[in-house]
Amino acid sequence: MKTFRIGGIHPPQNKLTAGMPVTVLDLPRRVQLPLQQHIGRPAVPCVKVGDTVVRGQMVARADGFVSAPVHASISGRVKAIGPIMNAAGYSIPAIEIEADEEAHRADDVMRKAQIEFDTRPTDRTLSERHTPEELRRIIADSGIVGLGGAAFPSTVKLSPKAGHEPELLIINACECEPYLTCDDALIRGYAPRIAEGIELMMSACGARRAVIGIEDNKPEAIAALRRALDPAWPISIAVLKTKYPQGGEKQLVEAVTGRRIPSGGLPSDVGAVVNNVATAFAVYAAVLCGRPLIERVITVTGAAPVRGNFLVAVGTSISDVLGSVPDDVKVVVGGPMMGSSAVNLQAPVTKATSGLLVLAAGETRRLTPDPCIRCARCVEACPMGLEPYLLSTCGRLRMWPEAAEARVLDCIECGSCSYICPSSRPLLDYIRTAKSAVKTLNK
Numbered sequence: 001m002k003t004f005r006i007g008g009i010h011p012p013q014n015k016l017t018a019g020m021p022v023t024v025l026d027l028p029r030r031v032q033l034p035l036q037q038h039i040g041r042p043a044v045p046c047v048k049v050g051d052t053v054v055r056g057q058m059v060a061r062a063d064g065f066v067s068a069p070v071h072a073s074i075s076g077r078v079k080a081i082g083p084i085m086n087a088a089g090y091s092i093p094a095i096e097i098e099a100d101e102e103a104h105r106a107d108d109v110m111r112k113a114q115i116e117f118d119t120r121p122t123d124r125t126l127s128e129r130h131t132p133e134e135l136r137r138i139i140a141d142s143g144i145v146g147l148g149g150a151a152f153p154s155t156v157k158l159s160p161k162a163g164h165e166p167e168l169l170i171i172n173a174c175e176c177e178p179y180l181t182c183d184d185a186l187i188r189g190y191a192p193r194i195a196e197g198i199e200l201m202m203s204a205c206g207a208r209r210a211v212i213g214i215e216d217n218k219p220e221a222i223a224a225l226r227r228a229l230d231p232a233w234p235i236s237i238a239v240l241k242t243k244y245p246q247g248g249e250k251q252l253v254e255a256v257t258g259r260r261i262p263s264g265g266l267p268s269d270v271g272a273v274v275n276n277v278a279t280a281f282a283v284y285a286a287v288l289c290g291r292p293l294i295e296r297v298i299t300v301t302g303a304a305p306v307r308g309n310f311l312v313a314v315g316t317s318i319s320d321v322l323g324s325v326p327d328d329v330k331v332v333v334g335g336p337m338m339g340s341s342a343v344n345l346q347a348p349v350t351k352a353t354s355g356l357l358v359l360a361a362g363e364t365r366r367l368t369p370d371p372c373i374r375c376a377r378c379v380e381a382c383p384m385g386l387e388p389y390l391l392s393t394c395g396r397l398r399m400w401p402e403a404a405e406a407r408v409l410d411c412i413e414c415g416s417c418s419y420i421c422p423s424s425r426p427l428l429d430y431i432r433t434a435k436s437a438v439k440t441l442n443k
Protein backbone atom coordinates (compact mmCIF):
# COMPACT_ATOMS: atom_id res chain seq x y z
CA MET A 1 0.00 0.00 0.00
CA LYS A 2 1.23 3.48 -0.85
CA THR A 3 2.74 5.93 1.61
CA PHE A 4 5.61 8.44 1.71
CA ARG A 5 9.11 7.02 1.85
CA ILE A 6 11.20 8.97 4.37
CA GLY A 7 10.49 8.97 8.09
CA GLY A 8 7.08 9.03 9.73
CA ILE A 9 5.72 7.63 12.97
CA HIS A 10 2.76 5.65 14.27
CA PRO A 11 1.37 7.40 17.37
CA PRO A 12 -1.71 5.82 19.03
CA GLN A 13 -4.67 6.98 16.96
CA ASN A 14 -7.15 7.55 19.80
CA LYS A 15 -9.95 8.27 17.33
CA LEU A 16 -12.50 8.30 20.16
CA THR A 17 -15.15 9.94 17.97
CA ALA A 18 -14.72 7.63 14.96
CA GLY A 19 -18.13 6.57 13.67
CA MET A 20 -19.92 9.58 15.19
CA PRO A 21 -21.93 11.58 12.64
CA VAL A 22 -21.85 15.36 12.16
CA THR A 23 -24.08 16.88 14.86
CA VAL A 24 -25.31 20.44 14.55
CA LEU A 25 -24.35 22.66 17.48
CA ASP A 26 -26.91 25.42 18.19
CA LEU A 27 -26.00 28.90 17.00
CA PRO A 28 -24.53 30.99 19.83
CA ARG A 29 -25.99 34.27 21.07
CA ARG A 30 -22.67 36.05 20.46
CA VAL A 31 -19.77 35.55 18.08
CA GLN A 32 -16.32 37.08 17.82
CA LEU A 33 -14.99 37.04 14.25
CA PRO A 34 -11.21 37.60 13.98
CA LEU A 35 -10.21 39.65 10.94
CA GLN A 36 -7.32 37.29 10.28
CA GLN A 37 -8.37 33.66 10.23
CA HIS A 38 -6.14 32.90 7.28
CA ILE A 39 -2.59 33.24 5.99
CA GLY A 40 -2.15 36.65 4.36
CA ARG A 41 -3.33 40.18 5.02
CA PRO A 42 -6.11 40.70 7.60
CA ALA A 43 -9.60 41.48 6.29
CA VAL A 44 -10.85 45.07 6.55
CA PRO A 45 -14.18 45.73 8.33
CA CYS A 46 -16.99 46.91 6.05
CA VAL A 47 -19.54 47.39 8.85
CA LYS A 48 -19.51 49.69 11.86
CA VAL A 49 -20.57 49.36 15.47
CA GLY A 50 -24.37 49.43 15.74
CA ASP A 51 -25.01 48.07 12.24
CA THR A 52 -27.56 45.32 11.81
CA VAL A 53 -26.15 42.32 9.95
CA VAL A 54 -27.69 39.11 8.66
CA ARG A 55 -26.16 35.64 8.76
CA GLY A 56 -23.91 35.17 5.71
CA GLN A 57 -23.39 38.92 5.13
CA MET A 58 -19.81 40.02 4.48
CA VAL A 59 -18.62 42.05 7.47
CA ALA A 60 -14.95 42.42 6.48
CA ARG A 61 -13.58 42.42 2.95
CA ALA A 62 -10.37 40.80 1.73
CA ASP A 63 -7.38 43.13 1.58
CA GLY A 64 -5.72 42.01 -1.64
CA PHE A 65 -5.27 38.68 -3.38
CA VAL A 66 -3.69 36.76 -0.47
CA SER A 67 -6.43 37.55 2.02
CA ALA A 68 -9.99 36.36 2.74
CA PRO A 69 -13.22 38.12 3.66
CA VAL A 70 -15.13 37.40 6.86
CA HIS A 71 -18.92 36.88 7.03
CA ALA A 72 -21.41 37.11 9.87
CA SER A 73 -22.18 33.66 11.26
CA ILE A 74 -25.28 34.88 13.14
CA SER A 75 -27.77 37.67 12.50
CA GLY A 76 -27.76 40.55 14.93
CA ARG A 77 -26.03 43.81 15.73
CA VAL A 78 -22.35 44.69 15.55
CA LYS A 79 -21.48 45.26 19.19
CA ALA A 80 -17.77 46.01 18.92
CA ILE A 81 -14.85 46.16 16.50
CA GLY A 82 -11.53 45.96 18.25
CA PRO A 83 -9.01 43.74 19.99
CA ILE A 84 -9.91 40.42 21.58
CA MET A 85 -7.69 37.73 23.06
CA ASN A 86 -7.23 34.64 20.90
CA ALA A 87 -6.88 31.10 22.24
CA ALA A 88 -3.10 31.45 22.55
CA GLY A 89 -3.49 34.64 24.61
CA TYR A 90 -2.49 37.17 21.94
CA SER A 91 -4.46 40.32 21.17
CA ILE A 92 -6.04 40.23 17.69
CA PRO A 93 -8.61 42.49 15.96
CA ALA A 94 -12.13 41.10 15.62
CA ILE A 95 -15.77 41.99 15.02
CA GLU A 96 -18.22 41.06 17.76
CA ILE A 97 -21.85 40.39 16.86
CA GLU A 98 -24.69 39.99 19.33
CA ALA A 99 -27.71 38.00 18.16
CA ASP A 100 -31.09 39.53 17.54
CA GLU A 101 -33.65 37.13 19.09
CA GLU A 102 -36.16 37.08 16.24
CA ALA A 103 -33.49 36.82 13.55
CA HIS A 104 -31.76 34.15 15.62
CA ARG A 105 -34.85 31.93 15.48
CA ALA A 106 -35.11 32.48 11.71
CA ASP A 107 -31.41 31.61 11.33
CA ASP A 108 -32.01 28.33 13.15
CA VAL A 109 -34.87 27.36 10.82
CA MET A 110 -32.87 28.34 7.73
CA ARG A 111 -29.78 26.49 8.93
CA LYS A 112 -31.67 23.25 9.52
CA ALA A 113 -33.17 23.51 6.02
CA GLN A 114 -29.70 24.04 4.55
CA ILE A 115 -28.28 21.00 6.33
CA GLU A 116 -31.20 18.89 5.13
CA PHE A 117 -30.55 20.18 1.59
CA ASP A 118 -26.95 18.89 1.76
CA THR A 119 -28.22 15.30 1.94
CA ARG A 120 -30.18 15.61 -1.33
CA PRO A 121 -29.05 15.39 -4.97
CA THR A 122 -27.91 18.74 -6.29
CA ASP A 123 -28.65 20.39 -9.62
CA ARG A 124 -25.17 19.71 -11.02
CA THR A 125 -25.85 21.75 -14.18
CA LEU A 126 -25.48 24.85 -12.03
CA SER A 127 -21.73 24.28 -11.93
CA GLU A 128 -21.55 24.21 -15.73
CA ARG A 129 -22.83 27.77 -15.89
CA HIS A 130 -19.64 29.17 -14.39
CA THR A 131 -16.34 29.92 -16.07
CA PRO A 132 -13.12 29.15 -14.11
CA GLU A 133 -12.78 32.90 -13.37
CA GLU A 134 -16.31 33.06 -11.98
CA LEU A 135 -15.71 29.98 -9.84
CA ARG A 136 -12.53 31.50 -8.40
CA ARG A 137 -14.35 34.76 -7.70
CA ILE A 138 -17.19 32.95 -5.85
CA ILE A 139 -14.64 30.94 -3.83
CA ALA A 140 -12.76 34.14 -2.96
CA ASP A 141 -15.90 36.14 -2.10
CA SER A 142 -17.12 33.27 0.09
CA GLY A 143 -14.05 33.53 2.32
CA ILE A 144 -12.96 29.95 1.66
CA VAL A 145 -9.57 28.99 3.05
CA GLY A 146 -7.83 25.65 3.48
CA LEU A 147 -9.69 23.86 6.28
CA GLY A 148 -6.95 21.36 7.05
CA GLY A 149 -5.31 23.79 9.47
CA ALA A 150 -3.11 26.09 7.37
CA ALA A 151 -6.04 28.34 6.32
CA PHE A 152 -4.37 29.51 3.11
CA PRO A 153 -6.88 31.38 0.87
CA SER A 154 -8.18 28.73 -1.53
CA THR A 155 -8.47 31.00 -4.56
CA VAL A 156 -4.71 31.56 -4.53
CA LYS A 157 -4.07 27.82 -4.81
CA LEU A 158 -6.71 27.50 -7.52
CA SER A 159 -5.29 30.34 -9.66
CA PRO A 160 -2.37 28.90 -11.64
CA LYS A 161 -0.51 31.06 -14.11
CA ALA A 162 -1.80 30.67 -17.68
CA GLY A 163 -0.14 27.65 -19.26
CA HIS A 164 0.87 26.24 -15.84
CA GLU A 165 -2.42 24.56 -14.93
CA PRO A 166 -1.85 21.60 -12.57
CA GLU A 167 -2.19 18.18 -14.08
CA LEU A 168 -3.59 16.79 -10.83
CA LEU A 169 -5.78 18.00 -7.96
CA ILE A 170 -5.00 16.02 -4.81
CA ILE A 171 -7.68 16.04 -2.12
CA ASN A 172 -6.27 15.60 1.35
CA ALA A 173 -8.56 13.26 3.28
CA CYS A 174 -5.79 11.70 5.39
CA GLU A 175 -6.68 13.26 8.74
CA CYS A 176 -3.50 11.73 10.11
CA GLU A 177 -3.55 13.66 13.42
CA PRO A 178 -4.51 11.41 16.33
CA TYR A 179 -7.97 12.06 17.88
CA LEU A 180 -9.38 14.11 14.95
CA THR A 181 -12.30 12.64 13.00
CA CYS A 182 -14.09 15.72 11.58
CA ASP A 183 -13.06 15.02 7.97
CA ASP A 184 -13.98 11.36 8.38
CA ALA A 185 -17.45 12.34 9.64
CA LEU A 186 -17.94 14.86 6.83
CA ILE A 187 -17.04 12.25 4.19
CA ARG A 188 -19.28 9.59 5.72
CA GLY A 189 -22.20 12.03 5.78
CA TYR A 190 -21.72 14.10 2.63
CA ALA A 191 -19.51 12.27 0.12
CA PRO A 192 -21.70 13.18 -2.93
CA ARG A 193 -21.43 16.88 -2.07
CA ILE A 194 -17.67 16.56 -1.61
CA ALA A 195 -17.44 14.97 -5.08
CA GLU A 196 -19.27 18.01 -6.48
CA GLY A 197 -16.90 20.35 -4.70
CA ILE A 198 -13.93 18.47 -6.20
CA GLU A 199 -15.37 18.82 -9.72
CA LEU A 200 -15.81 22.55 -9.14
CA MET A 201 -12.23 22.89 -7.89
CA MET A 202 -10.97 21.01 -10.94
CA SER A 203 -12.84 23.44 -13.21
CA ALA A 204 -11.51 26.41 -11.24
CA CYS A 205 -7.83 25.42 -11.53
CA GLY A 206 -7.86 23.53 -14.83
CA ALA A 207 -6.77 20.15 -13.40
CA ARG A 208 -7.83 17.30 -15.66
CA ARG A 209 -7.99 14.69 -12.92
CA ALA A 210 -8.25 14.43 -9.16
CA VAL A 211 -7.15 11.86 -6.59
CA ILE A 212 -8.52 11.69 -3.06
CA GLY A 213 -5.73 10.57 -0.70
CA ILE A 214 -7.23 8.79 2.32
CA GLU A 215 -5.66 6.53 4.94
CA ASP A 216 -6.77 2.92 5.34
CA ASN A 217 -8.02 3.54 8.90
CA LYS A 218 -11.28 5.06 7.52
CA PRO A 219 -13.09 2.13 5.86
CA GLU A 220 -16.59 3.69 6.09
CA ALA A 221 -15.44 6.96 4.55
CA ILE A 222 -13.66 5.08 1.76
CA ALA A 223 -16.85 3.11 1.06
CA ALA A 224 -18.92 6.34 1.06
CA LEU A 225 -16.56 7.92 -1.47
CA ARG A 226 -16.67 4.82 -3.67
CA ARG A 227 -20.47 4.99 -3.69
CA ALA A 228 -20.44 8.71 -4.49
CA LEU A 229 -17.95 8.63 -7.36
CA ASP A 230 -19.10 7.66 -10.84
CA PRO A 231 -16.36 5.47 -12.40
CA ALA A 232 -16.64 7.60 -15.54
CA TRP A 233 -15.49 10.72 -13.68
CA PRO A 234 -11.79 11.63 -13.62
CA ILE A 235 -11.76 11.39 -9.81
CA SER A 236 -10.14 8.39 -8.15
CA ILE A 237 -9.29 7.30 -4.61
CA ALA A 238 -5.79 6.45 -3.37
CA VAL A 239 -6.03 4.41 -0.18
CA LEU A 240 -2.81 5.05 1.75
CA LYS A 241 -1.11 3.15 4.55
CA THR A 242 -1.82 4.97 7.82
CA LYS A 243 1.28 6.90 8.88
CA TYR A 244 1.85 10.32 10.46
CA PRO A 245 2.32 13.00 8.98
CA GLN A 246 0.77 11.80 5.72
CA GLY A 247 -1.47 14.88 5.63
CA GLY A 248 1.60 17.09 5.16
CA GLU A 249 1.39 18.49 1.65
CA LYS A 250 4.78 17.17 0.54
CA GLN A 251 4.23 13.76 2.11
CA LEU A 252 0.79 13.42 0.51
CA VAL A 253 2.01 14.39 -2.95
CA GLU A 254 4.76 11.79 -2.68
CA ALA A 255 2.41 9.11 -1.33
CA VAL A 256 -0.10 9.65 -4.15
CA THR A 257 2.21 10.32 -7.13
CA GLY A 258 5.60 8.95 -6.08
CA ARG A 259 7.06 12.39 -6.92
CA ARG A 260 9.17 14.27 -4.37
CA ILE A 261 8.83 18.03 -4.10
CA PRO A 262 12.30 19.63 -4.01
CA SER A 263 13.55 21.55 -0.95
CA GLY A 264 11.79 24.94 -0.83
CA GLY A 265 9.44 23.82 -3.62
CA LEU A 266 5.67 23.59 -3.94
CA PRO A 267 3.27 20.87 -5.21
CA SER A 268 3.00 22.89 -8.45
CA ASP A 269 6.67 22.01 -9.11
CA VAL A 270 5.51 18.44 -9.74
CA GLY A 271 2.24 19.37 -11.47
CA ALA A 272 -0.08 19.07 -8.48
CA VAL A 273 -2.25 21.25 -6.26
CA VAL A 274 -3.45 20.01 -2.85
CA ASN A 275 -6.67 20.95 -1.06
CA ASN A 276 -8.38 19.56 2.00
CA VAL A 277 -11.55 17.49 1.74
CA ALA A 278 -13.52 19.90 3.99
CA THR A 279 -12.49 22.71 1.66
CA ALA A 280 -14.06 20.78 -1.22
CA PHE A 281 -17.32 20.65 0.76
CA ALA A 282 -17.09 24.40 1.44
CA VAL A 283 -16.64 25.01 -2.31
CA TYR A 284 -19.77 22.97 -3.04
CA ALA A 285 -21.73 24.97 -0.44
CA ALA A 286 -20.50 28.30 -1.81
CA VAL A 287 -20.98 27.66 -5.52
CA LEU A 288 -24.10 25.48 -5.59
CA CYS A 289 -25.90 26.85 -2.52
CA GLY A 290 -24.55 30.42 -2.18
CA ARG A 291 -23.29 29.81 1.36
CA PRO A 292 -20.08 31.56 2.46
CA LEU A 293 -17.72 29.91 4.95
CA ILE A 294 -19.44 30.69 8.25
CA GLU A 295 -19.39 27.28 9.91
CA ARG A 296 -17.26 24.16 9.89
CA VAL A 297 -17.13 20.67 11.38
CA ILE A 298 -14.78 20.26 14.34
CA THR A 299 -13.96 17.28 16.55
CA VAL A 300 -14.48 17.70 20.28
CA THR A 301 -12.67 14.90 22.04
CA GLY A 302 -10.50 13.61 24.88
CA ALA A 303 -11.90 14.35 28.32
CA ALA A 304 -14.55 16.76 26.95
CA PRO A 305 -17.94 16.48 28.70
CA VAL A 306 -19.58 15.67 25.35
CA ARG A 307 -17.47 14.25 22.54
CA GLY A 308 -18.43 14.37 18.89
CA ASN A 309 -18.04 15.89 15.45
CA PHE A 310 -19.96 19.16 15.58
CA LEU A 311 -20.99 21.67 12.94
CA VAL A 312 -20.02 24.92 14.68
CA ALA A 313 -20.60 28.54 13.66
CA VAL A 314 -17.27 30.35 13.20
CA GLY A 315 -16.86 32.80 16.07
CA THR A 316 -18.52 30.59 18.71
CA SER A 317 -16.45 30.66 21.89
CA ILE A 318 -14.48 27.54 22.82
CA SER A 319 -16.31 27.48 26.16
CA ASP A 320 -19.71 27.52 24.40
CA VAL A 321 -18.60 24.49 22.38
CA LEU A 322 -17.13 22.54 25.30
CA GLY A 323 -19.66 23.36 28.00
CA SER A 324 -18.28 23.44 31.52
CA VAL A 325 -14.89 21.82 32.03
CA PRO A 326 -12.85 21.66 35.25
CA ASP A 327 -10.21 24.40 35.74
CA ASP A 328 -7.30 21.95 35.77
CA VAL A 329 -7.82 20.49 32.29
CA LYS A 330 -5.72 21.50 29.33
CA VAL A 331 -7.46 22.32 26.06
CA VAL A 332 -5.57 21.85 22.82
CA VAL A 333 -6.82 23.61 19.69
CA GLY A 334 -6.24 21.13 16.85
CA GLY A 335 -4.71 17.70 17.30
CA PRO A 336 -2.09 16.59 19.84
CA MET A 337 0.80 16.64 17.34
CA MET A 338 0.41 20.04 15.68
CA GLY A 339 -2.20 21.77 17.85
CA SER A 340 -1.53 24.50 20.40
CA SER A 341 -2.66 24.94 24.00
CA ALA A 342 -5.55 27.29 24.65
CA VAL A 343 -5.03 29.72 27.51
CA ASN A 344 -8.29 31.60 26.86
CA LEU A 345 -11.45 29.52 26.56
CA GLN A 346 -13.51 32.62 25.73
CA ALA A 347 -11.61 32.83 22.43
CA PRO A 348 -13.53 31.95 19.27
CA VAL A 349 -13.47 28.89 17.05
CA THR A 350 -12.06 30.08 13.71
CA LYS A 351 -12.02 28.76 10.15
CA ALA A 352 -8.72 27.03 11.02
CA THR A 353 -10.01 25.14 14.08
CA SER A 354 -10.23 21.44 13.29
CA GLY A 355 -10.68 20.19 16.82
CA LEU A 356 -10.71 20.80 20.55
CA LEU A 357 -8.88 18.15 22.55
CA VAL A 358 -9.44 18.20 26.30
CA LEU A 359 -6.68 16.60 28.36
CA ALA A 360 -7.43 15.75 31.98
CA ALA A 361 -5.03 16.97 34.67
CA GLY A 362 -3.03 13.70 34.82
CA GLU A 363 -2.43 13.68 31.06
CA THR A 364 -0.68 17.03 30.83
CA ARG A 365 2.52 16.35 32.76
CA ARG A 366 5.55 17.58 30.85
CA LEU A 367 8.49 15.17 31.00
CA THR A 368 11.86 16.47 32.18
CA PRO A 369 14.32 16.34 29.28
CA ASP A 370 17.41 14.15 29.58
CA PRO A 371 20.63 14.67 27.63
CA CYS A 372 20.70 13.57 24.01
CA ILE A 373 21.96 9.99 23.75
CA ARG A 374 22.70 10.29 19.99
CA CYS A 375 20.36 7.46 19.09
CA ALA A 376 19.32 9.15 15.80
CA ARG A 377 15.69 8.13 16.24
CA CYS A 378 14.66 11.73 15.53
CA VAL A 379 16.55 11.56 12.23
CA GLU A 380 14.83 8.30 11.29
CA ALA A 381 11.41 9.79 12.13
CA CYS A 382 11.79 13.10 10.28
CA PRO A 383 9.66 13.01 7.11
CA MET A 384 11.68 15.86 5.61
CA GLY A 385 15.04 14.10 5.87
CA LEU A 386 16.37 16.64 8.39
CA GLU A 387 18.58 16.23 11.47
CA PRO A 388 16.28 17.41 14.26
CA TYR A 389 18.87 17.01 17.08
CA LEU A 390 21.16 19.39 15.15
CA LEU A 391 18.41 21.90 14.29
CA SER A 392 17.29 21.96 17.89
CA THR A 393 20.85 22.60 19.10
CA CYS A 394 21.11 25.47 16.60
CA GLY A 395 17.87 26.88 18.04
CA ARG A 396 19.00 26.48 21.65
CA LEU A 397 22.42 28.08 21.01
CA ARG A 398 21.02 30.75 18.64
CA MET A 399 23.18 29.55 15.72
CA TRP A 400 21.00 30.95 12.94
CA PRO A 401 23.36 30.60 9.91
CA GLU A 402 24.04 26.98 10.87
CA ALA A 403 20.29 26.37 11.23
CA ALA A 404 19.69 27.81 7.76
CA GLU A 405 22.48 25.65 6.36
CA ALA A 406 20.84 22.57 7.95
CA ARG A 407 17.57 23.45 6.09
CA VAL A 408 15.52 24.51 9.10
CA LEU A 409 13.01 26.17 6.76
CA ASP A 410 12.13 22.73 5.35
CA CYS A 411 10.77 21.68 8.75
CA ILE A 412 6.98 21.21 8.54
CA GLU A 413 6.63 21.35 12.35
CA CYS A 414 5.03 17.91 12.46
CA GLY A 415 6.46 17.12 15.91
CA SER A 416 7.51 13.56 14.95
CA CYS A 417 11.02 14.18 16.31
CA SER A 418 9.83 15.39 19.73
CA TYR A 419 7.36 12.51 19.92
CA ILE A 420 9.95 9.82 19.22
CA CYS A 421 12.84 11.19 21.32
CA PRO A 422 13.59 8.78 24.22
CA SER A 423 15.20 11.66 26.14
CA SER A 424 11.99 13.72 25.95
CA ARG A 425 13.87 16.64 24.47
CA PRO A 426 11.64 19.55 23.35
CA LEU A 427 13.14 19.44 19.87
CA LEU A 428 10.33 21.17 18.02
CA ASP A 429 10.22 24.11 20.48
CA TYR A 430 13.86 24.96 19.68
CA ILE A 431 13.43 24.23 15.98
CA ARG A 432 10.49 26.66 15.81
CA THR A 433 12.66 29.34 17.44
CA ALA A 434 15.40 28.78 14.85
CA LYS A 435 12.92 28.69 11.99
CA SER A 436 11.34 31.97 12.92
CA ALA A 437 14.77 33.64 13.42
CA VAL A 438 15.99 32.44 10.00
CA LYS A 439 12.77 33.63 8.36
CA THR A 440 13.21 37.08 9.93
CA LEU A 441 16.85 37.25 8.78
CA ASN A 442 15.81 36.30 5.24
CA LYS A 443 13.30 39.18 4.97
Ligand code: SF4
Nearest residue numbers: 382411412414415417
Ligand atom coordinates in the same frame (compact mmCIF):
# COMPACT_ATOMS: atom_id res chain seq x y z
S1 SF4 B 1 9.13 18.76 13.38
FE1 SF4 B 1 10.51 19.30 11.67
S2 SF4 B 1 12.48 18.46 12.25
FE2 SF4 B 1 10.93 17.47 13.55
S3 SF4 B 1 10.37 15.61 12.45
FE3 SF4 B 1 8.90 17.18 11.79
S4 SF4 B 1 9.82 18.07 9.96
FE4 SF4 B 1 11.44 16.92 10.98
Ligand code: SF4
Nearest residue numbers: 372373375376378421
Ligand atom coordinates in the same frame (compact mmCIF):
# COMPACT_ATOMS: atom_id res chain seq x y z
S1 SF4 C 1 16.00 11.18 19.37
FE1 SF4 C 1 16.55 12.49 21.11
S2 SF4 C 1 18.19 11.39 22.10
FE2 SF4 C 1 17.99 10.47 20.07
S3 SF4 C 1 19.44 11.65 18.79
FE3 SF4 C 1 17.48 12.67 18.61
S4 SF4 C 1 17.56 14.26 20.19
FE4 SF4 C 1 19.17 12.79 20.70
